[in-house]
Amino acid sequence: MRDIQILQQTIENQCPEIHKKRLSSLMLATKAVLDGSALTLTKIGRALDTDTTVKHAIKRIDRLLGNRNLHREKESIYRWHASFITRANPFPVVLVDWSDVREQLRYMTLRASVSVKGRAVTLYEQAFEYKNYNSPKSHQLFLDKLQSLLPQGCTPIIVSDAGFRNTWFRQVANKGWSGLGVYVAKSRLSAARARGYGTKRFILKQQINHCF
Numbered sequence: 007m008r009d010i011q012i013l014q015q016t017i018e019n020q021c022p023e024i025h026k027k028r029l030s031s032l033m034l035a036t037k038a039v040l041d042g043s044a045l046t047l048t049k050i051g052r053a054l055d056t057d058t059t060v061k062h063a064i065k066r067i068d069r070l071l072g073n074r075n076l077h078r079e080k081e082s083i084y085r086w087h088a089s090f091i092t093r094a095n096p097f098p099v100v101l102v103d104w105s106d107v108r109e110q111l112r113y114m115t116l117r118a119s120v121s122v123k124g125r126a127v128t129l130y131e132q133a134f135e136y137k138n139y140n141s142p143k144s145h146q147l148f149l150d151k152l153q154s155l156l157p158q159g160c161t162p163i164i165v166s167d168a169g170f171r172n173t174w175f176r177q178v179a180n181k182g183w184s185g186l187g188v189y190v191a192k193s194r195l196s197a198a199r200a201r202g203y204g205t206k207r208f209i210l211k212q213q214i215n216h217c218f
Contacts, residue, residue, distance in 0.1 A: 010037045021082040028079070031070045047071060081155065088129050089157045091120055100162040101126060104140060104169065112136040116148050130155055142173045149177055 014033045017024065034054050039045060043053035051064030058066070070076065092098045100118050107113040117131040130152050138144045156162065164178045164185045178185040 010040075017083060017086075020086040021079070023082055024079045025075065028070070028073060028076050031066060032076070035067060035070060084130050085155045088155050088160075091122070091127065091129065092157060092160050092162075096160055098160070098162050100129060100164050102164055102166045102170075107133055114139045116144065118148075118152055140169060140171075142177065145170075145174050145177055149181060153181055 010033050013036070014029060017029060018026070034056065035050050037055060038050050038053035041053060043049050047067055048064055051067040052060055054063040054066065056063055056066075098120050100120055102116070102118050105115050105117065107115050112135065113133050114136055115131050115133050118129045119126040120129060121127075130148075132148050132151065134144050162183055164183055166174065166185070166187055168187065170187060175185045175187065
């Protein structure tokens with residue numbers, strides 16, 4: 007797959023600290039997922055395009071996912087990716103939201119992404135135990151890491167939904183960034199409609215009131 011070759015060459019050039027064998031395994035796993043493999047260790051291993059046995063392919067993915075060096079090196083990829091995406095716009099609109107890692111696993115992901123041609127492209131994401139979901143400590147860790155990954159001079163506009171409390175917006179402001187909280191309460195929207203407000207007019211008014 008030509009796309010994978012281009013990606014591997016680009017990462018080799020932009021993130022030379024990543025070991026070539028680890029990067030090769032990472033690209034094989036990426037190709038397997040792009041070809042339709044489910045995101046589980048065994049299914050990725052079974053789908054690897056290699057001449058080895060299925061058993062050895064699964065072990066290879068197991069070693070890759072558990073490799074501490076790779077988990078440290080992935081920050082280099084995040085940093086390069088963030089620089090690549092934001093270099094044309096020093097004030098990118100960054101969408102931040104919580105989501106389940108997987109149902110019933112009691113882990114949550116906090117993700118920062120930007121919209122590129124209508125698609126959300128991840129800048130950075132971090133997993134937390136459910137007990138730390140939506141906590142100021144988790145938010146601070148996330149914002150600190152995001153700031154370290156963004157290029158110098160980049161000042162994002164952080165957009166988040168009603169699940170984020172006032173503490174979150176203070177933490178964003180302390181970074182020197184701008185924040186926008188967007189929410190529409192169903193009961194208030196119904197009341198607005200009863201008073202003759204159009205939906206778009208009501209939503210715009212609420213967005214303006216919660217922007218700083």
